[in-house]
Amino acid sequence: MQDSPRDRHSATSSSQSLSSAWNNAAEQVVLDSALTALRTDLARLNDPYLGAVGLDFINRLSRIGCRHIPTADGSCMAAYQSFIYPADPASNGFNNRIAYGPKARDNKNLLFSAHIHEGMHALQKASAPALHASPYNPMTRIILCPRDWITAQERCEQDAYVKQAWLNSLMAVHDATLYKTSRTDPMSVSHFNSLRLTYGNLHTAMAHAAKTVLDRNFFAGPLPAGQPPTSFADHYHALSINNYAQIIASRIRNDGENIIFVRLDPDDILDIGHGFGPNPFTRPGAMKCAQDFARPSKLSFDNKASLRDLNMDLGIVDDRSLPTLREALVTIGITRAEFLARAYNGYIEPRLTPPPIIQPLTKSPAP
Numbered sequence: 001m002q003d004s005p006r007d008r009h010s011a012t013s014s015s016q017s018l019s020s021a022w023n024n025a026a027e028q029v030v031l032d033s034a035l036t037a038l039r040t041d042l043a044r045l046n047d048p049y050l051g052a053v054g055l056d057f058i059n060r061l062s063r064i065g066c067r068h069i070p071t072a073d074g075s076c077m078a079a080y081q082s083f084i085y086p087a088d089p090a091s092n093g094f095n096n097r098i099a100y101g102p103k104a105r106d107n108k109n110l111l112f113s114a115h116i117h118e119g120m121h122a123l124q125k126a127s128a129p130a131l132h133a134s135p136y137n138p139m140t141r142i143i144l145c146p147r148d149w150i151t152a153q154e155r156c157e158q159d160a161y162v163k164q165a166w167l168n169s170l171m172a173v174h175d176a177t178l179y180k181t182s183r184t185d186p187m188s189v190s191h192f193n194s195l196r197l198t199y200g201n202l203h204t205a206m207a208h209a210a211k212t213v214l215d216r217n218f219f220a221g222p223l224p225a226g227q228p229p230t231s232f233a234d235h236y237h238a239l240s241i242n243n244y245a246q247i248i249a250s251r252i253r254n255d256g257e258n259i260i261f262v263r264l265d266p267d268d269i270l271d272i273g274h275g276f277g278p279n280p281f282t283r284p285g286a287m288k289c290a291q292d293f294a295r296p297s298k299l300s301f302d303n304k305a306s307l308r309d310l311n312m313d314l315g316i317v318d319d320r321s322l323p324t325l326r327e328a329l330v331t332i333g334i335t336r337a338e339f340l341a342r343a344y345n346g347y348i349e350p351r352l353t354p355p356p357i358i359q360p361l362t363k364s365p366a367p
Ligand SMILES: [Zn+2]
Pocket: 009, 010, 011, 117, 121, 156, 157, 160
């Protein structure tokens, strides 16, 4: 939800600025019709090695119950919204919906990119338990520490932008205008095609693409006055820190000392890449997360300082000594898969259920 034209997509986990514009019935009809046409195109996509990936994408997104909703917010190209904190009464806070702004709705190519990118975020959520250890998730008090929240967000964007470029490259076979419209993306169709040609293998090309996809300058053209050079990675790091700082303040107000900060283990990272298609965080045939992706994000000087301040506010002295998500879940007796499933099966945290109304005791009549 950024102003810059370069920031086409943003994954968001809060209700914040989206809620006011949801559910306009006429807009919904227009969006639904545009998405129906888009799915017809998508269903034709064939990868030379993997076959009918377009149809597979449509089916998987439908299976996890992801909804598609218009927003009147002109600054929003598209955004995936997972959790809302605090949750509405009788809801578990999991929204699982993609909002499309007017710019995406009215342009076929932008809508395609938006649908793919945000759809990848929805599929990551369905494959990675660590993304549910979110400060926005009202169902848990087990939350990723700031350092690893930033890393998880970075991996989500790497995966989504690389797979957006991949499916755009397959769609460009039918519609060559995508070569032009993808030029300002972190990875264009031409760039992705050249990597695929160079490495000769889709999976290897994706792993290489993921390493550099967020290196591109965030600001197109001359930098605004006083603006230091900012890569897409720097931008997403700063956004993650700001969002985290904002939401954790209300979590602490409500949950006090009960928050358990955890860190990621390499399997948590690997799960993010398992959402759809080849996993860019591992080598073909390997079962483990590649070292480059298992490490925490590399931050700019300013972002490092912001993270240090945030950790200090939260009393986190050493992120490396925190329990992993897996270890923390053992202490409450649930598996990682069960932790993830809560969002989709309607689980409601007991403390969110309103207290039962108990009929007051009436005095017995005097004998
Ligand atoms: Zn994104």
